[in-house]
Amino acid sequence: MSEVRHWHRDLGTPPSAAPQLLTLSIDGMAITAPAGTSVMRAALGAGIGIPKLCATDSLAPFGSCRVCLVEIDGRKGMPASCTTPIEAGMVVRTQTESLARVRKGVLELYISDHPLDCLTCAANGDCELQDVAGEVGLREVRYGTSGANHIEQPKDPSNPYFVFDPSKCIVCSRCVRACDEVQGTFALTVVGRGFDSAIAASAGDAFIDSECVSCGACVQACPTATLIEKTVLDHGQPDRVVKTTCAYCGVGCSLQAELKGDQLIRMEPDPDGGANHGHACVKGRFAWGYTTHPDRVLTPLVRERIDQPWRPASWDAAIAFAAERFRAIRDRYGRHALGGISSSRCTNEEVFVVQKMVRAAFGNNNIDNCARVCHSPTGYGLKQTFGTSAGTQDFASVDAADVIVVIGANPTDAHPVFASRLKRRLREGADLIVVDPRRIDLVRSAHVEARHHLQLQPGTNVALINALAHVVVTEGLVDENFVAARCERESFERWRAFIAEPEHAPEAVEHHTSVPAAQLRSAARLYATARNATIYYGLGVTEHSQGSTMVMGLANLAMATGHIGRDGVGVNPLRGQNNVQGACDMGSFPHEFAGYRHVSDPMVRGMFETRWEVPLDAEPGLRIPNMFAAALAGSFRGLFVQGEDVAQSDPNTRHVADALRALDCLVVQDLFLNETAAFAHVFLPGESFLEKDGTYTNAERRINRVRPVMAPHAGLTEWETVCRFATAMGYPMHYNNAAEIMDEIAALTPTFAGVSFAKLDREGGMQWPVTGPESHGTRILHEDAFVRGKGRFMLTRYVPTEERTNRRYPLILTTGRILSQYNVGTQTRRTANIAWHEHDLLEMHPHDAETRGIADGDAVLLASRKGSTTLPAHVTDRVPVGVVYTTFHHPGTAANVVTTEHSDWATNCPEYKVTAVEVQPTGMRSSRNDDA
Ligand code: SF4
Ligand code: SF4
Ligand code: SF4
Ligand code: FES
Numbered sequence: 015m016s017e018v019r020h021w022h023r024d025l026g027t028p029p030s031a032a033p034q035l036l037t038l039s040i041d042g043m044a045i046t047a048p049a050g051t052s053v054m055r056a057a058l059g060a061g062i063g064i065p066k067l068c069a070t071d072s073l074a075p076f077g078s079c080r081v082c083l084v085e086i087d088g089r090k091g092m093p094a095s096c097t098t099p100i101e102a103g104m105v106v107r108t109q110t111e112s113l114a115r116v117r118k119g120v121l122e123l124y125i126s127d128h129p130l131d132c133l134t135c136a137a138n139g140d141c142e143l144q145d146v147a148g149e150v151g152l153r154e155v156r157y158g159t160s161g162a163n164h165i166e167q168p169k170d171p172s173n174p175y176f177v178f179d180p181s182k183c184i185v186c187s188r189c190v191r192a193c194d195e196v197q198g199t200f201a202l203t204v205v206g207r208g209f210d211s212a213i214a215a216s217a218g219d220a221f222i223d224s225e226c227v228s229c230g231a232c233v234q235a236c237p238t239a240t241l242i243e244k245t246v247l248d249h250g251q252p253d254r255v256v257k258t259t260c261a262y263c264g265v266g267c268s269l270q271a272e273l274k275g276d277q278l279i280r281m282e283p284d285p286d287g288g289a290n291h292g293h294a295c296v297k298g299r300f301a302w303g304y305t306t307h308p309d310r311v312l313t314p315l316v317r318e319r320i321d322q323p324w325r326p327a328s329w330d331a332a333i334a335f336a337a338e339r340f341r342a343i344r345d346r347y348g349r350h351a352l353g354g355i356s357s358s359r360c361t362n363e364e365v366f367v368v369q370k371m372v373r374a375a376f377g378n379n380n381i382d383n384c385a386r387v388c389h390s391p392t393g394y395g396l397k398q399t400f401g402t403s404a405g406t407q408d409f410a411s412v413d414a415a416d417v418i419v420v421i422g423a424n425p426t427d428a429h430p431v432f433a434s435r436l437k438r439r440l441r442e443g444a445d446l447i448v449v450d451p452r453r454i455d456l457v458r459s460a461h462v463e464a465r466h467h468l469q470l471q472p473g474t475n476v477a478l479i480n481a482l483a484h485v486v487v488t489e490g491l492v493d494e495n496f497v498a499a500r501c502e503r504e505s506f507e508r509w510r511a512f513i514a515e516p517e518h519a520p521e522a523v524e525h526h527t528s529v530p531a532a533q534l535r536s537a538a539r540l541y542a543t544a545r546n547a548t549i550y551y552g553l554g555v556t557e558h559s560q561g562s563t564m565v566m567g568l569a570n571l572a573m574a575t576g577h578i579g580r581d582g583v584g585v586n587p588l589r590g591q592n593n594v595q596g597a598c599d600m601g602s603f604p605h606e607f608a609g610y611r612h613v614s615d616p617m618v619r620g621m622f623e624t625r626w627e628v629p630l631d632a633e634p635g636l637r638i639p640n641m642f643a644a645a646l647a648g649s650f651r652g653l654f655v656q657g658e659d660v661a662q663s664d665p666n667t668r669h670v671a672d673a674l675r676a677l678d679c680l681v682v683q684d685l686f687l688n689e690t691a692a693f694a695h696v697f698l699p700g701e702s703f704l705e706k707d708g709t710y711t712n713a714e715r716r717i718n719r720v721r722p723v724m725a726p727h728a729g730l731t732e733w734e735t736v737c738r739f740a741t742a743m744g745y746p747m748h749y750n751n752a753a754e755i756m757d758e759i760a761a762l763t764p765t766f767a768g769v770s771f772a773k774l775d776r777e778g779g780m781q782w783p784v785t786g787p788e789s790h791g792t793r794i795l796h797e798d799a800f801v802r803g804k805g806r807f808m809l810t811r812y813v814p815t816e817e818r819t820n821r822r823y824p825l826i827l828t829t830g831r832i833l834s835q836y837n838v839g840t841q842t843r844r845t846a847n848i849a850w851h852e853h854d855l856l857e858m859h860p861h862d863a864e865t866r867g868i869a870d871g872d873a874v875l876l877a878s879r880k881g882s883t884t885l886p887a888h889v890t891d892r893v894p895v896g897v898v899y900t901t902f903h904h905p906g907t908a909a910n911v912v913t914t915e916h917s918d919w920a921t922n923c924p925e926y927k928v929t930a931v932e933v934q935p936t937g938m939r940s941s942r943n944d945d946a
Contacts, residue, residue, distance in 0.1 A: 137239030172222035174846035189232035260298035261703030264589025266712025295430035337742030353380025357657030361708030375745035379635030390921035395565025401802025406584035414582030422554020479567035485538035493576030509807035546582030596711030604635035642673035699728035
């Protein structure tokens, strides 16, 4: 039995949370367990072995394999222990001669239809059928293996990551149930009956052509080698485990990296992971091959000018080169000519040292991070209303929601593991309201249908949220008790009068939003009158010229209806990148120290000055767009960019490129020579998440450990590199390990005061605030009072974006992600995920396509006032007339060439979601239309 696979002890059926405890006797041992526990779980939990095949504790019991039979006093026959709940006083026997005989007989039947190639099977040592055969003492098969069987069935290797070998299938349905219950995709079925029963993906398609989304839950659930990872086939079984955290999205799934020596064999989701409870998606589970991709640059590179070829250099030489240039800029142009951009993909510790370097070694506050282009409005909006910049709930809270609003987010693609949980709640009966210009999968998919899809025009969010609030206020749906007890009276009354104005009525805004007034009223009533209603939102809320206004609008609505401060409610940003929350928490902003405290606050600044032994600037520094503008103006000359491809991910790519080109020295730290590195003078190799030691903070504020699975490929960790650079700039920075950086963060940041690596290793991930050694974190914010005391209502007047359509640019472009790719694709394009999305596509409505003579798969020119690009068209009614949509995963498409410089009024977050465009046929069929 492999030590790795059974790192988690599988007790056969899920635990029961019932408060009542019952005592029974199993094999003469008195055992007490919660009511609702299965006999199997009670026995296995007490160390009494019962064989099992179709049962596993991540799935509801099914009772099909009949190997787990037991005898129970007073019951006829031999009930299956997995489907039999315990009762008080029950007397159970698990080991009798008759049970042994029956179990052996059942196993004989399975084995007689199974290839007897255990010695050469990739699952040898990790196969539950093999284990159970041993457990029941099966030594011979009386029926032989020459009768009718399935042994010659062909394999399906079509999935890039796993193989389906039906000859080994015992039709236990674990895969089918995992796909239904855990993932919620319903891609698998048992077809045929009796001997002809078989597992089929969709309607008998190859896996790659089926509805399967490659989450791997079925592979994990399969007790045999029928569904097995290709890496296990290639390299054999793993023999050790390192627990870590996924580095893709803000769900922050806990993973177990399973290795054989230094070879990573597979990534299994951690059943104890607070964010994911044993589930993962195609990215976290499978798409880690980029970490060893040959494109990785493992040697520092330098060059005098960006038109010269790179020269390899030692770490010391590269850092000295960069520091000398930065010092020269500082001497000539002053300390404000330098700055840094850190990354929401890096650990808290890495981000912290970068902002410290900028403040203490460069001597200014010119530090920003990529949250600027995604969730900075969340920071502003939630701080103004609630008092802190963070999601209010943990993911588990959705289990208690009765109405779920998903607005400007596409969880099945961008936050898949949370989406699976959300869909489970919907299958249990919760109602769903989707607010999105595009018909995302959640609107209708297997066993899920939104009660309302408010298909608004891009750019009209604030008009819509005001109309929802108008219905609440004018139809008497305000939770007056909550508002009176928990919110500022004056701000509420002002807001109530404002929002009751007729201009906010659903009928009045219909011409802006295109959402039928009656439907909007109905959705508002559903949200307001629910026992528990909750809001989840994404970049479709923030990346607008009124992103901050919209976040405040969401907060106003939640406060007015009392849907805040307990389980099942709240306002929750679904963070795009793994550590957006953490990068913001760590003070990676030009105006705030760690813990969202303004740089002008003398008390806070004094604390940092004392600890860092250096005077700090009291003036906020430059935001990313201001850095680019200052670079073009000549006052900003040296930039350090950590793990961020601004040349591809920031709006109006040409403007960004011109700014980068204008710098005297650009230092890029990354895994690959990305688009930004084309403008760099120094390239410092970075680490993949498999090499990092530190923490990420997910969308629920959960601080999770990231542990090194392998040594840094380039020989130096990212935080060490930054410390050496700061030291070379004249400000000595030194830590012995990443844990010491967290100790400094904890000492300087009240919400992290009780966090240390040792505590996280002992207790698992914790949600901040973790206020001291006794604190284990905080599941739900604002329970008794808002962080700012009383909740504050903010006025949210709708101001249409300046980005207007006209005859020349009559369509609105909006952007998003798909499941298999991640952001600008730097990582996922270097994995087998490329099988699903080789190119970005432009979705357009059949009407818009037809009027322009465009057919599905045609290459089209997408042009805005800022630029143009070419990509294949995908004609679909997922988008409404007048709206086109694309992803931005491929540099070849350069979708950001067309996006504009419009940005959120409060935070400068770019308005990625609204660009006026025209689309024209190029007269060519796309050579890339195979996936169109
Ligand atoms: S593929 Fe695996 S999990 Fe699915 S029915 Fe066959 S043996 Fe069971
Ligand atoms: S990989 Fe996931 S989606 Fe695909 S069949 Fe298995 S469980 Fe279902
Ligand atoms: S849901 Fe997000 S964090 Fe979880 S495995 Fe997928 S990409 Fe990673
Ligand atoms: S494990 Fe109980 S019937 Fe299969």
